[in-house]
Amino acid sequence: MTTTPSNSPLAPPPGCPAHRVGPIGPGGVRRLYGPEAEADPIGLYNKLRAEHGAVAPVLVHGDLPAWLVLGYAENLEVMRTPSRFSRDSRRWRELQEGRVPMDSPLLPVVAWQPLCVFADGEEHERLRAAVTESMGRFDRRGIRRYVVRFANQLVDGFAADGKAELVEQFAEHLPMLTLTQLLGMPDEYGPRLVQAARDMVKGTETAIASNEYVMKTLRQLVVAKRALPGSDFASWLLEHRAGLSDDEAAEHLRLVLITAYETTANLIANTLLMVLTDPRFRASLAGGHMTLPDAVEQVLWDAPPFSRVYGRWATGNAEFADQKIKSGDLMILGLAAGNIDPAIRPDLSVPVHGNRSHLSFSSGPHECPGQDIGRAIADTGIDALLARLPDLELAVPEDQLHWESSLLSRRLVAVPVEFTPREPEPELFGESLVMPAPPVAPRYPMPEPPREEMPTPSSFSHRVATRCRSLLRWLRKR
Template structure:
């Protein structure tokens, strides 16, 4: 710990108020400053508090932000100490968080594998992973190629495009509609709703309800007309998921798979197009997209902050005293940049897959291979379809906007020879 210890606060995190030792307010992970410079906030918090810092989430809900790499690993690997079950969250139990809070879309308990630990988690996760493994062998790259070409056809004749708004923002959802058994026509509006749920804000609840309504209709159709898709696989799995479990897992996979993959695809394209040697290497076949993905996972992971874990007892983490029922959120981007494990961020991370981008422990992301297939194929198709592809603005003019949980590239303007 550095100048201000967590013990300097006037009350423990579950109490009220929670202030710095000098009487100033805690740092907010939302709002205008956080949207522009989240990395600057992480750096200041690390300097002031060390590996674990008290912060405020939307609605000024109190949480601990874990900034240290080793501390994040400890939390992820120890569900007995740091549970994913938000029913033990003290602020929630004591009525400090409204049911209509946008945080509930990310932190609230649901009958899905993310919200549970132990045997209930293993039973539900098995149903998800079994079906994802089956899908991974059913021509995902063919689906990506089909939808990528359709997206590119819409702008190939113009000689210019925004690769965020016209490509990366919607492509993963179009692929997921095929894998889920949904009509592709609704893919764009579903992508918007998923983004709003992650972003939070006053519309998050409305968009979540819309997603659940669509998924409820999908499950009903697939009971009557089974198919070779993820939805049918969940309905028929030996784990015997009930209605609530089915819908919760459809929601979980749809939202997380789309939002993280679309964000990661945009960041990979940004890295490729702002480095001429990487672009030339990919076009010539001397470099692979997976190498670029690895770098992005370290430097700008698709989820910058992972929600959330809840302390099952009073304990110490990174020199900070955590109280039973406290909420912890994991700074994946901050942990990847932790100077204790990565003192020189300029050193190559090629071949090093120990980043935090996929989370870790029992709740590690189960759809890594599918996301990788979507990104690799999407980049390959784009580079081969558009000759002379290059950024149409200086790289330092590219901007990103952050919410509590992620930082998304705003636009990626490019030019190329019209096809």
């Protein structure tokens, strides 16, 4: 069963015709949204490839036209040529001409913001350098020690039960617990941010307030790190020669935190499922022929954390992959579709054996800067889990598992497992980890994380509306 929660910020509002749309829209163009598209996205990609080739016309929410890039080589070309395909969403012709409603579920994903992911040229280089060079200062062995510590603490929470649900109890917690440490937050911030981030990406009725909570916490972090910097990502971002303002720093911290959280949680869940169910992995892992990092790369080919990305915008009229692209057209990167392009993978049953040339982390100027951190969290965390619970088995038939779809991804809802109950071992895996603990920054006089005074959805709606009005003013001046 594939569902998109009706209260998700990425889903159409209740009563919207999108809830009852069919697979084919005006002009015979296939819709990239709706129940049929979400139930079998791979099937849809195959139909589009057969009908149109490497680049296919599609309709997105509101029946707005776009192009879905299906070919592997074509995705790389769009990713690597910003002169032809810009990341600046203000170029979107449908938005310029007023055809995108203010309540469109696309706007939270594509509305322009002063972030490196929406910039090209010198501004992109300035902002991205601050992110990538700050990330480059991490000690990779230190990251893995954090992951081992938190993974084992999570396992201690259910080891004695003999059963667990690994998405909710493991995959969704481990990335955020690790990331809050890397950003320079005290331990006590981790659990509350996990709750807020999970709430955001699942699109619950309190998702907007959770987003405000995350931003308020990050703004407090920026203030604290300005006053007393440490050896952490937030401090390095603030002291970088790019000279980020407090607002720029907070927005980029949120970008890193939420993007890394969502992709890594999906990667962990998908890798766990494949390790538990795919005969290639079970046989190879048992026989010692495939390492866990190799398994992670296989998952990145077959089930990328983000299945597609909105987007790029054509900078001019051009012919591309036998399609006539017009200036301002929306190009959607088909990461999952490109990864299964028959031109490069004629037989999907053949293992990739650690090949890292997939599209899951994009390519070109906007390639994901934190991909190795995501890999480290996933393979180290799963390795720690399997070491503690070596007889881990799926507790239900594979065909009873469920997924949720959104604009960007297809998320595994739950991975129920069973195993031989074991006593927790906090003396080994808690604060007194046998392995030397990573350097811990001194405690900062940080404000207590807000708990009761959660902002109302209306405050966020006002902020989004203000940004959209600013965007429209910018478009009218062009």
